[in-house]
Amino acid sequence: MQPPAILDEQPAEARNRDSRLERLLFRLEAQRICLEWAFREIGGRPGIVFEMGLGHGRTYDHLRIHLTEREIYVLDRELDCFADCTPPENYLLLGDIEETLAAAATRFGGQVILAHADMGSYTQAHNIETSAKVSRCLPAVLSPNAIVLSDLPLDLAGARSLPRPPGTPRDTYFLYVNGPHTSI
């Protein structure tokens, strides 16, 4: 028996969950909106960019198109991206994020104006560990008023959480701004 049409048209609010298609769509929308906001925020201010978690390279491609004059360093465990999204070798920092960030603290201390992290997985334990590593090691490279966007929640010393820009889909992205560095 054919069900009435209404069963084929459940509005999102009547369903108890978003589909996986919607979840990816909302995450990409959030990423685009938050990055657009961040590009405006850092405009005219010096600094390099850290892309943490290259993945397929989609966000890296977005960053290099929008930030043509910035130096973009990419941190990931390994290289596994679309061939046309491969960063130049001298902008690639491969290894565990804790080690690459620790090494970066010397080379790039206080120089990062924008850090983007897309490092979450479907494993909760991995996510907690990654959040802790990034939270611990990222602050050393951030410039005053640096912007940090992350798919995982972070606890960054000296930085404060920011609300998502209007129109950003819910629960998908975390924004932080670094406080001005103070002398001890």
Place this chain on the structure above:
Amino acid sequence: MQPPAILDEQPAEARNRDSRLERLLFRLEAQRICLEWAFREIGGRPGIVFEMGLGHGRTYDHLRIHLTEREIYVLDRELDCFADCTPPENYLLLGDIEETLAAAATRFGGQVILAHADMGSYTQAHNIETSAKVSRCLPAVLSPNAIVLSDLPLDLAGARSLPRPPGTPRDTYFLYVNGPHTSI
């Protein structure tokens, strides 16, 4: 030297290409809008659903959430989806699309009210071959007025092309409606 802020904020129309992030975002937006339209179109009309190209299973998840009362058959070369998107075994038709569709012509002739194809790859030769196979074998299973959504252009005997619903991002999706079957 720090570039002027304007260089960090190129509007999309000033750039010569969308980023890979935007391309995936636009494709998912198109998929969601076109599917929403298709769900309304088939509402109240009998028929089964064919999902051709399971991939990670995101669209299958979207279909089963929205079409709770429909039988959804999944056709793919192999099973490589998120564990929670695995179709029931008796709704899975594995093999080359030409063979599975040919076999389906006997079992499901004229019964498919909605067919969704997401079978494109980054290889042009593969896409042309896949388009040809689907174009040749799909018509036999389509019911009168069946809706076909595809990421690749198709040439379906008896069906006509439809414009994309308003708001659909450009060049991302192809829509067809089957003409009423006529007796010879």
